[in-house]
Amino acid sequence: MSAPIVVIGGGVDALVAAHWLARAGESVTMIDERGQVPSSTSGWIPPEVIRRLDLAAHGLVIGAPDPWLSAPLPNGGRLDLWRDSARTANAMRALSAPDADRWPAFCEQMREHAAVLAALYSAPAPDVMTRDWRELLHVAKIALRTRRLGRARLESFLRLVPMSIADLLDDWFESDLLKGVLGAAGVMHLHQGPRSGGTALAFLHHHVGNAPGVFRPSHSNIEAVLARCSGVDRRANVRIQQIDVQAGRVTGVTLVDGTHIAATLVVSAASPWQTLLDWVDAAWLEPDAIRAIRNIRARGVVAHVVLTLDRAPGFAALAIAPSLDYLERAYDDAKYRRISHAPLIEARYVAPSGADATHAVIVQMQFAPYLLAEGSWDASRKQALVDTVIAAVANHLPRDAILSTQCVSPADAATDDGFPAGQAHHAELALDQFLWMRPTPSLARYRTMIGGLYLCGPAMHPGAGTAGASGMLAAQTVLGDRGQQR
Amino acid sequence: MAAPYEAIVIGGGHNGLVCAAYLARAGKRVLVLEQRDRIGGAAVSEQLFPGFTFSVFSYVVSLLRPEIIRDLELPRHGLHVLPLESTLTPLPNGDYLAQWNDHDQNRRELARHSLRDAEAYDEFGRLMHLMSRAIKPILGMPPPDPASLLPRDLMGMGRLGKYFRDLGAERFHALHKLLTMSSADYLDEWFETEALKATKSASGIIGALLGPRSPGSAYVLLHHYMGELDGVFRAWGFAKGGNGSVSTAIAAAAMSFGATIRTNAPVSQVLIKNGRAVGVVLNDGEELRAPITISGADPRRTFMQFVGAQHLPNELVDGIRRFRFRGTSAKVNLALSEAPNFTCMPGVGAHLRGAISISPSVDYLERAYDDAKYGEFSRRPYMDIILPSMIDPGMAPPGQHVMSIFAQYAPYDLKGGWTDAKRAAFGDTVIDTLSEYAPNLKTSILHRQVITPPDIERMIGLTEGNIFQGELSLQQMFFLRPIPAWARYATPIEGLYQCGAGTHPGGGVMGASGRNAALTILGKMK
Amino acid sequence: MILKPTPFHPRTSVLCESHAWRRWSGYLAASSYELSHEREYHSIRNAAALFDITPLYKYRVQGRDAARLLDRVVTRNVARTKVGDVLYTPWCDHRGKVLDDGTVARLGEQLFRLTSADPNLRWLEDCAHGLDVDIDDVSEQVAALALQGPTARAILMQLTDGGLEGLKFFRLTATSIRGMPVEISRTGYTGDLGFEIWMQAEHALAIWDALIEVGANYGMAPAGMFALDVARIEAGLMLIDVDYVSARKALIESQLSSPFELDLAWTVNTDKPSFVGKEALVAEQARGPAWQFVGVVVDWDSFERLYLAVGLAPRVPIPAWRMSVPIFSGGEQAGYATSGGWSPLLKKYIALAHLQSKWAAPGTSLEMELTVEHRRKRAIVTVVKKPFFNPARKRT
Structure with a gap:
């Protein structure tokens, strides 16, 4: 029997990688620094993951709220965006007839463009600089498939990729509110405003796997499902001291309590920063590699506020993003390391389930920069943020319904979840950290400079809010390498 | 016939x-x-005021x-490009950052601000040299059409593919970053001195409705780095x-x-x-x-x-x-009775024969951009200034000077539209801001001309006053x-x-x- | 002044009768003090020569992991050194190509001084990731002089309170000159008996004066870069930017050099668990370097014949040259020389050259290009082992 594989890190990618490897007959130990597995995970799950890990049979549920988003109208009432695009168009007609007319065509074009990304996300990022004929064939296939889109779609796709979401939406729509709520999807988790280039790509990225006309990532119970599956020795709530390396190869993992777990292969879903710069003795890293890892851009901008309620709030998902300028100004604050005084709010209702009989609303608040110009993320700062959030949703959620509040700042996310600078995506989704550049050119294929050490987290391709795609692709790479060695 | x-x-x-x-x-x-x-x-060069000749719009050759x-x-037909010797960035605290053409002089000045940056500067320069060389053949090439199946375009794409592959991974990836990053992010990977990052990233925002932190601005950095005069790399000149x-x-x-x-x-x-x-x-x-x-x-x-x-x-x-056009650049042309006296570097010296850049920090430039995003002109604009008469004495009467101020941002789509009053107000803003660094400026102004993007459109027909004929x-x-x-x-x-x-x-x-x-x-x- | 004066400038500027200055790392450095560098050269080999070497970059590396950092950077083994040891060593990038070369002096258990030709602070800091070490650029705070030549020891023994007597080659001692603390290492760039004196910049003038005063009785002369260049070529010592291009500055692959290609195989310690470039160097060691850095001596008869053919007496290059000169083997280019000149001591025209390995064996006869009366000619050269001159007094 081969030596066990250690998979490091919580999160959906670690779980997918661990189970993928286990399914292939490997003996897998998973070291999860977290105690609990979250009940809900956002992001696209590649169909291959669902199939291969038999997730449907194990009780995978992917939420599909309808309307998928509601947004307050300036004069009271709400704009509801439905899964049925005709119904959405109808709802939009009150705001702008031309926008309503364009909506179906917009949805169709975004669906087509997202399909290009979905195909790219189902395989490791193409290595365009390779000399390996198999890889070249792969690159050629992608090039051919892209060309087969036809002139109009190809040109529109190439033009879209570097654009700002504001420019893209200005090309299509006139309603400030519509542009605001759509634009919000382009800046999600980014230290960018809607006028920044590359946000159109981010918008498309989060559309991958969604139904046409739905521009918010779906939520599922994939982590809870996988945590219940057998086949992986999962050790929760343990802390890693270091990844052991000898003669340039991993030999195992040492925990803070001194336990040594021997392994010839280690797959880490933690960030490249934590995995390589914190856990590996830097003597094994070339300074250029250290520079490259340090230069991975990861700036947390999101705070989460959990409100427990005594009743349902009356919406499934609510966005406060009245215009692109509103988002841009919210970002301006973050630029100067201030918390947005008028933030982007994405609130999602979580119904009571099982033993937990309370209603909850999870608010994703942006922008809350990890680094603050003045002061730090202390209790009073967090309370002020909670107050801002409650005030922002006051019209949609009676204050007396709130039983308790909890705030997770980017600083908390950095400490508790190991997110670099509080950035959940580990590496911001930007054109220079995309495909073969994600997270750095030399790490883009899941392998690291340490023999037997692999990365599989959100910093890897495609990562950034997808659920399990990087885990799957990393696991496939590990198995491929292992197959070659045998 | x-x-x-x-x-x-x-x-x-x-x-x-x-x-x-x-x-x-x-x-x-x-x-x-x-x-x-x-x-x-x-x-164009025009004698706007008797004895004072201006490069009315564009003002450097690079x-x-x-x-x-x-x-x-x-x-043979009269072109003589003279080198610009330096770039001076005056700082609000009375200090300055100067970039000189001489390597030793430049290194010494940078080391005064950061030893690390002085070191990184050479390596950065090497990379920019390589990148400029990498991009140069692309500039001279009619771009192939990726959607076309014509042999010409297929071969063009093939040549382009081969070209990038021949660059090697290191340079290809560096080029990828330059094409997609913001100039501030790109420079953050290299430098720590604010004024250096700001002054360098300023070249990435020239003519654009972008801030130094907007992705896509790093490429323009290279565009402006390609100044290539008489084979001297990165030398800017004045005609x-x-x-x-x-x-x-x-x-x-x-x-x-x-x-x-x-x-x-x-x-x-x-x-x-x-x-x-x-x-x-x-x-x-x-x-x-x-x-x-x-x-x-x-x-x-x-x-x-x-x-x-x-x-x-x-x-x-x-x-x-x-x-998209969205012109953002304005020009202020001044006839001066005497040379400006910069508090940070008093007197007349080599620094006046180079460019003077009002770009003390990245945040300064970002704030200037913020104003433009919402339809206002910058309350504290970015400026790139040269004194042509310091280089070519024929531009002004003896002892007097012409000053060319390139100022940003002055958005074409100004909220409420551009009026004569708004133009004058913008001119005042530029002069007030600059006077903080050169206090004698205000009293030495003999004539002034302020050109906003709508003026550029009206005078020389560039749509929305975009100096590049499109972003x-x-x-x-x-x-x-x-x-x-x-x-x-x-x-x-x-x-x-x-x-x-x-x-x-x-x-x-x-x-x-x-x-x-x-x-x-x-x-x-x- | 736009160029920096060294702390010795008030003295050197008065002595520099030739007014021949050159730049060295942004400092003013005397090319020669007298109108000709001849006497200065002979002082190196005959008595003693005093050089201002302050423009070298100097870094103080201190802390628990100081030795670990240096071992991560340089190719030689620093951990094995004892206090007072000095190492000459190159260091490489991850491709195993030389970035710079210099010396590492162990001043204490956890205290080192690294000297280098180019700035290296950023590189050192980036290599120090995860280590407990402080790195300070002390280039301006520390002034340095080199005292080189047969009478150097006698001069210093007059001035110091001990430590010089038994000081071995590439060892260092802390002592004082007229009460001012100095460190003296038995190192140099001339291949002769010699020392380098490291001092705080504020003591520079007083120590200079003391050396001039005592040195006068021992034939000592201040000397400039021209004289040093001849001596270092005789000693077979390479110079960055002249004999090799730093990997930091190389623009194309062929400009890079590995330590093996610079005749520095002896400095590459592949037993160390890891250092920057190790993997590439181990691989190169296994396959052997493509190039070698050797000495060549111009065959006098063939050289003289070229001049006689046009009716001239042979003209030897004084001072030494620094440029690239092709070397051929028949119709093929075997390599190129990068420094060369007339050795007044050996009475030979010598050069340092990069040759492809198959032509690099000592004794190989090749041809070097030279220009005789406006025409391109070739003189016969023979590959020899470096150094060209290696007096016993250097080590004993």
């Missing part, structure tokens, strides 16, 4: 003139039509392709007599090859017969015919004004509507400039070509678009 001209060039800006000169050099009979009373477009200087023998001498030298070269140039000849439309361009009609109704018409105007004027949507396919009309953003570059399928200087109208900065590679007083267009046209005329 054969038409008297084989080609008509609309617009006597530097690209139109370069295009005409190359065609004439190849023996073609060429006519250039310029709407104003003088040639040059944005590269990107002018050396092959154009050589091919057209521009020095003796002002930037108008660039235009007059090219015009003289064109005429020496037999081209005809007419001023005061504004074109109202391109004559189209049976889907073919057969010449132009001037504002006064005069018709001029030629089998080939080439427009040096920007894409919107060329297609929407001179041609008209009715002659064009819908995709092109849509594409041109989406092509140099990634989605408007290369085979997307000005729109896909028509990025190789040709147009859907047979016989009509484009040669302005609105085509690849565009931007700056570069002349590459004019040259590429001429070479493309000559290829077809054979």
